Amino acid sequence: MERYWHWSDRLADQLLGLNKDTYVITAGITPSGPVHLGSVCEFLFPEAIYRALKLKNNKTVKMYFIVDVLDALDSVTVDLQDYSDIINQDMGKPLKLARDPKGEFRSYAERYVNELRYVMSKFKVHLELVEVSDMYDQGLFDKYTLIYLQNIDKVKEIIQNTSGRELPKDWNPVMPICSKCNRIDSTRVMSYDAITGDYEYICNNCGNTERTNIKEHRYKLQWRLHWPSWQAIMDSDIEGGGVDHFTKGGSRDTAVRIHTEILGRNPPIGYKYGFVLLDGKKYSKSKGVGMYVRDMIELIPAEIIAYHLLKYDLEENIDFNPTKEKILGMIEDFEDAAKIIPSDNLTRGDRKRYSAFRLFGRHPKVAFKEMLLYYSIYRDWNRVKIHIPIDEYYTEFIENWYKRGFVPDDYDFSYKPKKIDRFRDLVESWNPNMSPLDIHNSVYDYAQKNGVAANEIFKYLYNHLIAKDRGPRLGKLVYALGVERVKSDIL
Ligand SMILES: [Zn+2]
Incomplete structure (x- = not known):
């Protein structure tokens, strides 16, 4: 049997092995589209490590979520298809300098950073959101940029070597933002002074050339240097990433060598995680596959989403398909996990379920399904309360299921008794x-004694109670309606 029940335990112990007074966890994201389940993992996994660490040892932990608002706008997301004309005009500009096409926010970045803040608040995570442009504006990257310029040949060799890609002769760590057209994807440094930080660039989009200095903070570092730099600035002890970063030739390999050979420090502990899949397809912000998380959290409590993302092995791909037929089962799985008692006899799967629940669980006062059944019958919480205790936390979700047509077929009924x-x-x-x-x-007893198929009886009774061929478990339904009431209504 493995020593650890959950990957967050293993990583928390690895951190504690560093023997520090304060631990720093970093993570990052590009806010280029609506929050999807893959983006949730970007903040949820560090949060899981944070919580696992806090369960073991109450040390100070700082956690930063670096939002890369200087990344270039490079596609039109599905939710903004109608605004593609405006977005296309802003292609290649840093997200922070691109317009919000609907004119509701100060920038394109702000639209999705706001959404991210909202979603993160629902998950009650402890990460401090930091916009990377603020870090540049404060000059936090300047020192590193000078180091890279001063060691440009070595830095270039490391990137070429770890990525397996040949870089152009005039490659430069600095990606200037054009002062005329604001694009960051079409500029090129032509000359630089590695001591003063002066540099000259040309913009291939508008033809602008300019002499400036890194202290003007109108640039961003190349991604493979940008990443280890923010880790060094934050003094990060641990930062994970998706398989794409952690594959051979990925940016993690580069980061490790930049830390050790250029910056003379230990790289943060790394960990890689799999993809979130929807019917075998990767959730993607630009393709808009699957429900947006901002909608999903109105239908499923965030704790339950978190639980289902955390009950897997870290590197395993997570299949998450919240259809209206499946969600009830997902909620029941979560509620059952609340009852797992830790012991050495647990299966591997139950150990993970127990651990995920321990990190993100919430003990329900009453089963969701029970509340759903009574609400289906009474459609009024005050009347439901007469029959069963209710968990206030669930009420808005159940109401939303009705408002948005998310009720599974078996529960989508009203009481229509017939003799x-x-x-x-x-x-x-x-x-x-x-x-x-x-x-x-x-x-069943009646069916056996009278030689009738039980299914026939069920079907007949459902038809005379709720005018459907099927519904929730008949015993539960009749009990919830009240035996006396049913008898006087249908006999
Ligand atoms: Zn330009």
Whole structure:
């Protein structure tokens, strides 16, 4: 058996092995589109490490979420297709300098940074969101930029060697932002002074040439240097990334060598994680596959989404497909995990479920399904409360399911009793002392004794109670409606 039940335990122990007073966890994201489940992992996984660490040892932990608002705008996302004309005019500009095409925010970046803040607040994570442009503006990168310029041949060799790609002869660590057209993807440094930080660039888009200095902070470093630099600035102890960064030839390999050979420091601990898949396809911001998280969190409590993203092995691809038929099962899985008692006899899967719940769980006062059933019948929480205790936390989700047509078919009904002329003796045999299971079993007993298929009885009774061929478990339904009431309505 493995020593660790969950990857967050293993990484927390690795951090504690550094024996520091304060630990720093960093993570990063490019806010170029709506928040999808892949972006949730970018802040959820560091949060899991944070929580695992706090469960072991109450040391100070700082956690920064670096939002790369200087990344170039490079595609039109599905949710903004109608604004592609405006967006296309701003292609190649840093997200922070591109316009919000709807004119609702100060910039393109702000639209999605706002959404990110909102989603993160729902997940109650402890990461401090930092816009990378603020770090540049404060001059935090300047020192590193000079180091890279002074060691440009070595830096270039490291990038070529680790990426397996030949860089152009005039390659430069600095990516200037054109002062005329604001593009960052079409500029090229022509000359520089590695001591003063002066440099001259040309913009291939508008033809602008300019002499400036890195202290003007109108530039960004090449990604493979940008990443280790923010890790060094924050003094990061751990930062993960997707498989694309951690594959051979990926930017993690470069970062490790930049840290050790150029910056003379230890690289942060690295960890890589898999993709979130929807029916085997990668969730992607530009393609808009799957529900946006801003909509999903109105339908599924954030804790339950987190639980389902954390109950896997770290490098395993996560299949997450929240259809209205599947969500109820996902919620039940979460509620069952609340009941897992840790022991050495647990299966591997249950150890992970237990651990994920331990990090992001919330003990429900009553089962979601139970509340859904009673709400389907009464459509009024005050009336539901007469019959069962309710968990206030679930009420808005259930209401949203009804508002947005997200109720699974079995629960999408209203009570429409009709008099029966078959199976009367079965219904007559029911009494208010029977449990839902007693009622359910009575149908099977009756079926056996009378040589009728149980399915036929169920179908007939559903039709006379809710005017459908099927519904929630019959015993539960009759019990929730009230045996006396059902008997007087249909007999
Ligand atoms: Zn230009």
